[in-house]
Amino acid sequence: MIRRLARIALPAWPWLAASLLARVAGLAAGVALLAVPAWGAVVAVDGDLDVVLLAVVLVSLAAAKGVLRYLEQFLGHRAAFDLIADMRLRFYDAVVPLAPGELEADSGTLASIAARDIDRVEVFFAHTIVPALAAVLVPGAVTAWAFLTGPVEGAVVLGAFLVGGAVVPLLGRRASARAARGLLAERAAIAQHVAEDVAGRAEIRALHAEETRLAALDDLSARAGRHLRASGLVQAQRAFAGLLWPSAAVLALLALGAAAPEHRLVLAAAVIGAAPALTAVEAFARSLPLALAAARRYLGVLDRVPAVADPVRPSVLPEGPLPVRVDAVRFRYPGSDAPVLDDVSLDVPARGRVALLGPSGSGKSTIASLLLRVHDPEHGRVLVGGVDVRDLALGDLRRAVALVEQRTVLVSGTVLDNLRLGAPRLTEAEAWSALEDASLADDVRAHPDGLDARVAEDALSLSGGQRQRLGLARALARRPRVLVLDEATSHQDVLTQRAIRLAIAKRPDLTAVVIAHRADAVAGMDRVIRLRGRPVRSRKTLTPHDRAPQARNADCAAPTPEGD
Ligand SMILES: Nc1ncnc2c1ncn2[C@@H]1O[C@H](COP(=O)(O)OP(=O)(O)OP(=O)(O)O)[C@@H](O)[C@H]1O
Incomplete structure (x- = not known):
């Protein structure tokens, strides 16, 4: 894993090397x-100290130290x-193909992971490795x-640096690693909880569940706090030990050393001067488990193979109206035991208007x-225009087939921005x-800004029905060849539903699949296909009617008259 991360960080190495020198x-x-x-x-004792020279040297050293510190930070x-x-670009490149089915x-x-974990890995590479390497070089010198100076002096200094660099940073290592893992997990849970609260704020308020949600968040925070305290305790112990060892080294040098006292004094000063370099080892030991845990999660996302990917050599959709066929499909959601669909087949001819009815679930x-x-079936095929959808480029498929769902997600911007989301040149x-x-159109025309009227994601100024209709208009604007409406007119009154059906009828080349719970929502369709309850049973349960070529494990009904 370290090698892989080092490869990712390869372009940064020249800057890091320069930062190390500084x-x-x-x-x-x-x-x-x-x-x-x-x-x-020492020299002053003999009376021949050039104070001006000493002052110049010290001021120059202090100024150089400041400049070098700036350079180190700048380059780092x-x-x-x-x-x-x-790292973020690689992350987004890995995440985009996973959407929407696997996210x-x-x-x-x-x-x-995108925010905190990547920061952690970056901090480790850019701000931890360089100080850790310097912590070897400077005390080594x-x-x-x-x-x-002398063997005893050498042994004392080596021992002191080993304690400061190898023993102190390892104090409480297990507890620190445990706390780091726990903290990462709790922080991810907090992020998930907050994301759910933001997405579901309306439901939470309606259910009057604010207190429950806040209490659950408090629980998560308390657990994160416990890990933070455990990690803080270890750090405090290390900081205390970090103060002790240089003092002990100075005393040992002055008491045990055999070289001239002035040499030992200068050496003792050098040990104290080099001691701050070793605090980086402690930071290295502290951030290593955090960085490794973060890197594991980050690389885990990079390694996720999208279940749905573009074929190597995509087929091309035929010109003209497209039929849709679901052929003996079995599908189960990842992690689920029972299939949601088992041996389901249905046919929608090109230009067909088919309603898909069935109970919830x-x-x-x-x-x-x-x-x-969005997913692929584990058995069977889905064909659009006679081509298995797995053989089509995802872009081609999703340009040809538009889906409008019950809940419309609008993007911040104007009505026109939303309509152009899938059709940039509209x-x-x-x-x-x-x-x-x-x-x-009448609702938009009534607004003083017309197409330039702004809609926010939470679209306070639009009713649920208007949002749905904007979602439908957005799909129609792309001029799809197959339109799937999944409860997409559920918020509309009967007259609006009828108007929408008539508008769709005006597009003779369109193949339409309208999904609904109830038959009255799909009046005017050529054919109604009823899905039975979940899980759909095996083909042994077919009725003679199901053996019609149009549908299996689904009952076909006669067309419903346009009744509104
Ligand atoms: N992402 C998912 N992961 C796991 N199981 C899922 C997922 N989405 C749906 N399911 C399961 O699949 C079943 C069928 O869901 P689906 O949404 O296709 O039904 P539906 O007929 O459209 O229902 P409804 O009319 O209520 O929208 C659900 O009962 C649920 O148990």
Whole structure:
């Protein structure tokens, strides 16, 4: 995993190397800032200290330390921003093909990976590895200097740095890793909870469930707080030990060393000067488990293979009106035992107007999602224009088949922006025509801004019925060849439903599938297909009527007269 992450971070390495140089030089300046005055004190005892020279050297060292620190930060951030942009682009590239079928449940988790986890991995690479490497180089140089001073001095300094660099950061390692894992999981759960609250705010208020939801959020926060406290405790212990070891090293150098006292004094100052470099090891030890856990979740998304993908060599849809056929389809949702659809077949001829009726949960919307290849069936085929949808480029399929659902999600912007969502080159005349067909033109015309009237995602100014009609107009604006209306006129009054049906009837080449619960919502269709309850039973239960070529495991009824 580390190797894979390192490969992802490859373009950032030159910046990181430059940042490392700046950090090492800055730390060396910090060591010198303490060692030089110690050396000055030794020289002053003999009375030949050039105070002006000492002052110039110290001021230069302090200024250099500041400049080098700035350079280190600048170069590190340069690498960080490149890395963060690249990681997010890879993330979105991996997520887009998963939508919509595989992203239904975990939008909060994905948001947390896109924001927090990527930040964590980036912080690890851009702001943790460089200090950790410097934490080896600078104390290494001071240790070599100590051995040159004397073996005892060398041993004391080496021992001190090993305690500071290897023992202190490992204090409470297991507890820290446990807390890191727990914290990540709780934060993802909090993000998911908040995402659900935002999406379902209307329902929560209507159900008067604010207190319950807040209490559940408090529970999650309390659990996250417990992990945070556990991690804080470990950090406090490490910080305390981090103060102890340099002091012990100075005392040991002064008490045990065999070299001249002035050399030991300068060396002791150098050890204190190099000690801050080792705090990076502690940060490294702290952020490593967090970064690994975050990286695992991030790479997990990158590794998700979309269940539905474009074929290598896509087939082309035939010209003209398109028939739709569902052929002996079995489908179960991922993670579910029972199939929602089992051996279901139905035929919709080109230009056909077919209603799909059935009780709630019988699988009507699932059939609609199979037509658009949101999912693929585990057995059987779905054919549009005689071509298996798995052989079509997803873009071609979704341009040809439009789905309008009961709940319309509008994007922020104007009415025209929403109509152009699936048809970017839509002219204003075409937009008005789609609005006419969806019986929404009068409502838009009545607004002073007309097509430029703004609708927000929560579309407070639009009624549920108007939202539905805007969703329908948006689908019609794309001039689809197959239109699937899934309870898409459920919020409309009888007259509006009739007007919409008549508008669809004016598009003779359109193949339409209208999904509804009740027969009265689909008057005027050529044929009605009834899906039975869930799960749809095997073909042994077929009635003689079902053996008609149009439908299996679904009952065909005679056309219903236009009754409104
Ligand atoms: N994303 C999903 N994951 C798991 N199971 C699902 C999912 N969506 C639907 N189901 C299951 O599939 C069954 C059929 O759902 P579907 O939405 O296709 O029925 P429907 O006939 O359109 O119902 P309704 O008329 O209430 O919209 C549901 O009862 C549900 O148990």
